[in-house]
Amino acid sequence: MTALNIERAVAVIGSGAMGAGIAQVAAVAGYTVRLYDTRPEAVAKAISDIAAALNKLVVKERMSAIDCAAAIARLHAAVTLPEVADAGLVVEAIVENLGAKRALFAQLEGMVGDDCILATNTSSISVTAIAAGLRLPGRVAGMHFFNPVPLMALCEVVSGLATEAGAAQTVFDTAAAWGKNPVHAKSTPGFIVNRVARPFYAEGWRLLNEQAADAATIDAVMREAGGFRMGPFELMDLIGHDVNFSVTQSVFNAYFQDPRFTPSVLQQEMVNAGFLGRKAGQGFYRYGDGAAAPQAQAEAPQPKPEYVSYTIEQGAASHAVGGVVVDALAARLRAAGIEITHRKTPETIRPVGAHDDAPAFHCNGAAIYLTDGRSATQRARDNHHADTVLFDLALDYGSAKRIAIARADQCSDAAFNAVVGLLQAAGFVVTRLDDVAGLAVMRTVAMLANEAADAVNQGVCSAAAADIAMQKGVNYPRGPLAWADAVGIEHIVRVLANLAGGYGEDRYRVSPLLRRKQATGGRFHE
Template sequence: MSCSVPAVASRFARCASAWVKASQSRSNGSEADMKDVQDAKIGIVGAGAMGQGIAQIAAMAGLEVRLMDVNPAASGRAVAAIGSILDKLAAKGKLSSEQAQEALHRIHPEDSIGALSDCDLVVEAIVEKLDVKRSLFAQLEEVVRDDAVLASNTSSLSITAIAATCRLPERVAGYHFFNPVPLMKVVEVVRGLRSSDTTIDWLVSLARQLGHTAVRCRDMPGFIVNHAGRALNTEGLCIVQEGVTDEPTVDVIVREQMGFRMGPFELLDLTGLDVSHPVMESIYRQFYDEPRFRPSPITAIRLAGGMLGRKSGSGFYEYADTSTMSKSICAQGTAQWSTAPVWVSHRHPDEARRVLELLRALDVEVETSSEPSDNALIVVTPLGHDATTCAISEELDATRVVAVDTLLGFGNGSRRVIMPTPATTEEMLTRAQALFGIDGAPVSTLRDSGGFVAQRMIACIVNTACEIAQKRIGTPEDIDAAVRLGLGYPRGPLALGDHIGASRILAVLKGLLDVYGDPRYRPGVWLSRRAELNLSLGFSD
């Protein structure tokens, strides 16, 4: 059967008109919006971990919830599990026993789509298959009111694609929560190409009612959080694949130098490679093989071998023996310092100043001559470049050159990271390890590489976030909030870039591009322009 263009246009106009008319009550002012949200009835399809979590926070926010699953037993188990959680919260004094019982009584297990007919919002949290989600939304449109909002908790599928076969695509949006929902206080409100302002605004208001921070984003692969999170894992894998160091050393540097809660390999083991690797491949392919998101064969091989992480008992770490967590191939500095000549390169004056301030605080005398003496340890401070490049470009004796990472400074006894050239003698390397560990600070030694570990990871994290801002997938404020709350980073990526300095981040990326020639390190225009203009990375144009 065929249909003329005018007929299709007329049908679309009627549907749009019906949606606008039916939802006028949602757009008559903030007071009306808030009342509407407070009285909302929430339907949830899928009683797994995500559906259960959404049901819990909605009920605790005072909303009536209908939790539906094709398996009636699953809905019952989910309600029982929520009841147990609420009892534990009451026992800890987080809420009263009466509040716990009232919240539980607001959740009604259902076994049919028809039971959701009076809901103001239905959130699907089912299998990540486009055809299955489309089929569900078609069924929902047969039973819910025309002013009801339909939302998907998908983390990887296009909201536009899900809504494409809907009668009223204007009322369809993404509502992406994170697991565990009650603890991860952020939700991505994803605008499909046909999602209306009314739909998005209403979902944002509802998120506040649920006690979550709503971040608005366009319908693009990975939305904000999974898009921004590519840099940490893929760059960690790239570093190990290159042979710079091993997984435990990367993780300990990320925790103890960068200040993150977990390193990339700990995080991959926690999530499981059966989840993480397909997401890495999916986002890479959806962006048409963008080099910044290139996956690694390391995870592909481990996935094929069933070494998934914690869930399989074996991943990058063996969970029957946690002692492997502290092992590393690249040495930790343990040598004792004895007075010896030290010379610091001034090729990068600001970076040299950081080293000199540290050495003065440690009462270490430094040669002040323009060139090192014949027996001096030569310390260089590259941004993005490797120790070898420094030795050659500055015409230094490569057998005595050791590079130190200055990007994050040396405060509060944080871990220090150094690397020799391939020609550096064992004596000079031992001297450097002792020098930078003189006050008991931990020292990690890498093989020569562009950008150490922290420089590479931070530059990629910041650059990726800048690209998200440049593409208007989210505002700078929402990008920082989403990453901080959704990924647990100590700062949002744009705020992190401002803290370190956009010009220094740009220098790292240019150095990495010089060393590797890999377009994954090309600086984006958002970063480059703001660095050159001395503007905050959070500055919107």
């Protein structure tokens, strides 16, 4: 461990929510903290608020009274900036403005010792740019915490082009000593989290724009099937649409208008209307007394079909494409007492020129497939099977409350209702999405995995760091690359390739690293 010596003081510049949170975790970890702000009254309020928060932990028996008093005693208000001169680490948490940050670090260079590390809590500005022009740019690193700092476990440790490896490692080890889960990242737009998370919002907007379902229904599918704590629209309401739209624009422009990060016109309209979310009392949902929560779509009850079969292709390699996921759904059906006839499909009965049509379930004439990035209508045409229904990905089919499905335009009502009845008999709330390619959870997970793979491929972070960042920074139920491993990288590539072909957009281009993993049969995590 090369964490900052406990005898050295930590200075925090800026006493807003982020600065106060950083000061709190450092003090609780045993470090003397000097908190500075250009407004002394703001520092006094921050220290008072920290003391109140720690005393609440004592009341809840999550902290001892002795430890609480000791942590509060380690917090000191710095009335003037030179009072931080003895610090071994300075963490800047001021306004998100490059000029302001550069000016602050230029001042600090003339005050602190040459061995003092200068860290920036920036969420979007290049660490390379912040350090440029300093006498010792190698000691500048990003130390990006997430709000609220005392509760969120992640800390992105960001290295600019000039950042020395020793400085980055000290910041990493210090964050770990403060009880955080640090990850190393290279200074590129969005770092890890704000880059990799873009598809979670972007695919939600695409689904809404294509009228797959309303916002409440998409949110419910992402929560109750995908296992996310919040769906994209309720999360954007919480963040604030102005903030979320601004970050999306920033990443889009920083990557020179890469179509993968294209902002949504619909979100721009939300911002123009002032429908910013919780803070405005209205976003996709209304907030305040008496505000009724909209209900997600669910299919009416249907009878259980009399006969169900589970078909696999001849040969293990073909079955491996999506087979693990389909097997998981089959296990849920069997656990519900549904008898399934298991058979293999001889090559002789597969329509000439048809796409692989297994693994699949069959009931009352319906063919039921895991989505592969084509619409159900296209798949029905490709397979010469009009009564085609697709089902979406779920985090855990054994415990998922809801499942999303889509029917081909050619599909009969009788066949579709049989599929609904089958899934309802297994205990699912069944939600029908309009026939959009990739459905909701699958296309979102595929795009998250694609972006994470590109970040790894471009040296921004390791595969482990990408997954830790998304789980600890935004509470994803599983790291995107671990999810790709679980679904099967070949299937993820197929989904993305079909989306790219269907839309004709570079937005869905497949990461070269995913292609490499597919070619070798490799995984991101062994």
